[in-house]
Amino acid sequence: MAYTTIKKPSDYFNTKLYTGTGATQSITGVGFQPDWVWIKQRNTTRFHYLFDSIRGATKKLHSNSTDAESTLSTTLSSFDSDGYTVETDAGVNQSSGTYASWNWLASNTTASNTNGSITSTVSANTTSGFSIVSFTGNGTAGATVGHGLGKKPDIIIEKNRVTTGGYNWNVYSSALGATYIGSLNGTSSFTTAGATIYWNDTEPTSNVFYLGSSGQSNTNGAGYIAYCFTSIKGFSKFGSYTGNGSTDGTFVYTGFKPAWVMIKRTDSAQQWGIMDNKRNTFNPMNAPLFAEDYQAESSSAFNNFDILSNGMKMKTGDQWTNASGGTYIYMAFAEEPLVGDNPATAR
Numbered sequence: 001m002a003y004t005t006i007k008k009p010s011d012y013f014n015t016k017l018y019t020g021t022g023a024t025q026s027i028t029g030v031g032f033q034p035d036w037v038w039i040k041q042r043n044t045t046r047f048h049y050l051f052d053s054i055r056g057a058t059k060k061l062h063s064n065s066t067d068a069e070s071t072l073s074t075t076l077s078s079f080d081s082d083g084y085t086v087e088t089d090a091g092v093n094q095s096s097g098t099y100a101s102w103n104w105l106a107s108n109t110t111a112s113n114t115n116g117s118i119t120s121t122v123s124a125n126t127t128s129g130f131s132i133v134s135f136t137g138n139g140t141a142g143a144t145v146g147h148g149l150g151k152k153p154d155i156i157i158e159k160n161r162v163t164t165g166g167y168n169w170n171v172y173s174s175a176l177g178a179t180y181i182g183s184l185n186g187t188s189s190f191t192t193a194g195a196t197i198y199w200n201d202t203e204p205t206s207n208v209f210y211l212g213s214s215g216q217s218n219t220n221g222a223g224y225i226a227y228c229f230t231s232i233k234g235f236s237k238f239g240s241y242t243g244n245g246s247t248d249g250t251f252v253y254t255g256f257k258p259a260w261v262m263i264k265r266t267d268s269a270q271q272w273g274i275m276d277n278k279r280n281t282f283n284p285m286n287a288p289l290f291a292e293d294y295q296a297e298s299s300s301a302f303n304n305f306d307i308l309s310n311g312m313k314m315k316t317g318d319q320w321t322n323a324s325g326g327t328y329i330y331m332a333f334a335e336e337p338l339v340g341d342n343p344a345t346a347r
Helices: none
Strands: 013-019 024-027 036-041 049-050 076-080 081-085 098-104 111-113 120-125 130-136 144-146 155-159 169-171 208-210 224-231 234-243 249-255 256-267 271-277 305-308 311-314 327-337
Touching: 013 024, 013 256, 049 076, 081 098, 098 271, 120 144, 130 144, 130 155, 256 305, 256 311
Parallel strands: none
Antiparallel strands: 013 098, 024 081, 036 049, 036 098, 076 081, 111 120, 120 130, 130 224, 144 208, 155 169, 155 224, 234 327, 249 311, 256 271, 256 327, 305 311
8 A cells, every 4th residue: 555645745735926916817836726725925014815615715814813704806816727816905916025825625616514413514625634614603512513524633723704803713733632722813822721612622523523602613603614634644744742942953753745834832822833845945944924923924033943854853942843841733734755656855
């Protein structure tokens, strides 16, 4: 049996960089029709713009904000066979603006999922371990929602998308468990305080995830979107590590050469740092963008980590990636698998 069923990771996840024109333009070269597009302008202060095919083109959310979903026709106007089309809004297409977009393939279709007590609409890719889930809350503790992965999720990122006023991006990590809750839009540590009203203190299964009664996660009648991930050998890894505070830092084994990494310290307030292989083309990786922050990209004062053929090697003792005794979670997607038909090479 092959090490991984995914021979070309960029068929399922890909980073695309582009320069804005201020006029309608088609962004091509993604390699597939994306179902989730996350765009961040790199050269100036600007919100993150997140779009998915279930909610539909022109409907934006911001990872750095608690704002509800809004519809803006001048943003991303269509999901195309090799990318997407952007219109004139500066958040996605300012003239001479430089942008990073991170793109994931789900199924390019939707299906009704009745595995949970709440019926959901799902676009799921069981090969790559990614699904987009839309549902309406019922306000009942212990409610369940089908996610379509056929395997227990390692990461769930959920947002009340329709209610105005202070609703966080809720994050579940299997590395910490369902008794913990984190917020993608903030730097706070993961906490057990009140976590039962988010995930009902109950681990997700291969078919469903659980909800508490919190308005953040399950307001009766409110619409929610969730992005669910499960680790796929040779393609994606979602795990945790402990920092050692050294320039000869912790090594994190992923089993592939990472193309995209997001790291968050969970026992202390720190940022959600994102690196990718298109903006950071050589080691060390030192030009992060931050999911909860609208600031422009800038080279870090620290040489945060090296990308290796089989994982990541921390290169500094900074608080964001490698504080002594610090607990971290990470999401990683592959550029190349470690072995197989397209084996990884060193940088």
